[in-house]
Amino acid sequence: MDLTVLFVGLFFIILGVLIYFFPNLIAGYNTMSKEAKKQVDIKGLSRLMRNSFIIFGIYIIVIYYTLSYLGKICVAENIIPVSIPIFVLIIFIFAQKHNKRS
Numbered sequence: 001m002d003l004t005v006l007f008v009g010l011f012f013i014i015l016g017v018l019i020y021f022f023p024n025l026i027a028g029y030n031t032m033s034k035e036a037k038k039q040v041d042i043k044g045l046s047r048l049m050r051n052s053f054i055i056f057g058i059y060i061i062v063i064y065y066t067l068s069y070l071g072k073i074c075v076a077e078n079i080i081p082v083s084i085p086i087f088v089l090i091i092f093i094f095a096q097k098h099n100k101r102s
Contacts, residue, residue, distance in 0.1 A: 001077055002068070008080060009061035016053025020046050045098040049091070056087050 015025075023046040024030040029037070060080060067076035 002065075005060060005064040005080065009057040009064075012053045012057030012060065016050045016057065019053065020050035039100045041098040041100060045095060048094055048098065052087070052091050052094075056083070059083070 019025050023042050026045065026049060029040065029042070029045075032040070060083065063079050063083075064076045067073075067079065
């Protein structure tokens with residue numbers, strides 16, 4: 001499980017960097033029409049996504065190894081499935097401010 005958590009954390013970090021340089025990786029953005037894309041602050045959104053994914057990747061790694069060190073293996077093993085829905089909800093809420101549509 002240790003390597004799995006490390007790979008998942010690194011995956012989120014790498015994904016964050018890729019999203020910043022390739023904004024079309026953001027779900028839904030690549031299928032928008034040109035008019036709809038003009039209504040999105042893509043620089044701000046891609047920056048938000050990059051920072052969020054990098055912070056989340058680091059969070060997963062640090063929390064898992066800290067809880068494992070403290071002997072809370074059961075809690076540490078559930079950190080990813082519990083954290084992902086919360087992470088998605090937070091990004092969804094903060095991403096709304098980068099949409100210029102009324």
